Amino acid sequence: MKAMVATRKGLFEMIHIDGKWELDQISFLGEPLSMCLHDKRDGAVYAALNLGHFGVKLHRRDEGRDDWTEIAVPAYPEHAKTDDDVEWKLKVIWSMETGGGDEPGVLWAGTLPGGLFRSPDRGNSWELVRSLWDREERKEWMGGGYDTPGIHSICVNPRNSQHILLGISCGGAWKTEDGGKNWGLSASGMHAAYMPPDLADKQNIQDPHLIARSKFASHVLWCQHHNGIWRSEDDAASWQQLHLPEGIPDFGFAVAAHPRNPDIAWFVPAVADQKRVPLHGSMSVTRTRDGGKTFESLRNGLPQQDCYDLVYRHGLAVSENGKNLLMASTTGNLWASENEGEDWYQISANLPPIYAVKFY
Template sequence: MSDRLLLSTRKGLIEWVREGGVWRRRGLHFLGDNVSYTLVDPRDGCWYAALNLGHFGCKLQRSTDQGSSWEEIAVPAYGADDRVGGGDGKPAEPASLKLLWTLAAGGADQPGRLWAGTIPGGLFRSDDRGQSWHLVRSLWERPERERWFGGGYDWPGIHSICVDPRDSTVIRVAVSCGGVWIGADDGQSWSLHCAGMRATYMPPELGEEGAIQDPHCMVQCAGSPDDLWVQHHNGVFRSSDGGLRWEEIEV
């Protein structure tokens, strides 16, 4: 178990350490700023903090010395021709970065690789520790994305990214609202897997449609990567086959 906890909040990044069996606050970074996500890269120890600064937009900060100093690095950016909208009847409009919702490190065999999930639904990849980002167009250009819509936010978003520890070219992402997707070949191809999930917020005839499912969070067991759990708008679901099929857990 780690002896350090980094807590992302709307008022900054709070650093806690455990000393002598007692947790104590050690530091406060970005005081007053909305920190939407913090990643500690297990490969090189770098910290990444995603900020949502309202009028000033989304920012990304990196620390190589455990928070003693920070440097601003690039954020993902959509192209001039990228558009979003349609799943809930909104007219399509130019896509722009609204939120850095999640970050994930690539595998040990992928030095510099980072993944970023965003609102309005784009998955981005970096191969240089966040110095530059590229939209994963193989997912962005899937026709099912036209069915995605926002679940709480105005636009859909990718909030969970699970890199398979056995094969870092396989990744799983969860979209609200857009279902669970499995990417193969380092994200070159994608398939939608929501069998067993249900969406009671939709008309009955659409309740099992994959592209409108609303997972809120997805996690993967590091020691048994075929086991995943999803906290969904309509319950908790578990998969024991790598996310191909899901069964509801009574809670």
């Protein structure tokens, strides 16, 4: 078992040997990565870099090789600014996902400022999905944690690669059932308490922090929203808010769905809005095992005092067996669990700030 850790100062790859995680190799040391991706269809690995003045770069490492190849990056077409306040310029690759097993070479990339891109050829070329970008509703989207809106969740249905759900901060959830030719809003039931009451239920201004799909039951989805936790059992046609016990915050960014049991999911709670730290400086993971009817707080092995780590959207991952989890923080802490989150141990406390973790 291996994992990738995308940080502000490089890509750190870990390997699981004899029941523990060890550092395997480092790539792009000193350079900030916004996302990484493993394509299990052909074994390729992708690394998205955000080099500031030098712009966004994208690299691919083919299976069995040690060297990386720089490939194309998504590029917005030239635009004569009219009534669009958003600059048509790539700022960050915030999410990446592979197409289905019946689409070899197809990749998807979600970006700031809110554009979705598709590559038919393993990242050698990209095209903006204009059917979404040109929607009139996009002009209502707004930034969440960033100044501009962004696509952070790309949920490809494992049973039908033409069915894709996106999570956008702040632009709600959008779904296509024809591979991106047509799109519709799919955030019914979500509630934005940060908006005036007459706008709070509007689908197009919702702020889902992350959406995760059950691989076993693809119609089941989980959402960590700015205002709580939601679940859908009808492929995002409707969403139901879940209610946590007193003392467990329902604010956070990360969510991981069990790959084999649609009733199990994990979240990382934090104090909302300006503070964004663990409640009372005590690190925990929230888990449900009954589809959101009840929740429990998992703490064994995690620091329980003077801990102020924040886990970003892509900082929590679960392996294909559903037992191994990795959790990474903006403070450079990396924790692992071998038993579905019951117990945790620290792999490292000295990594750079971590943006994403991925099993492969």
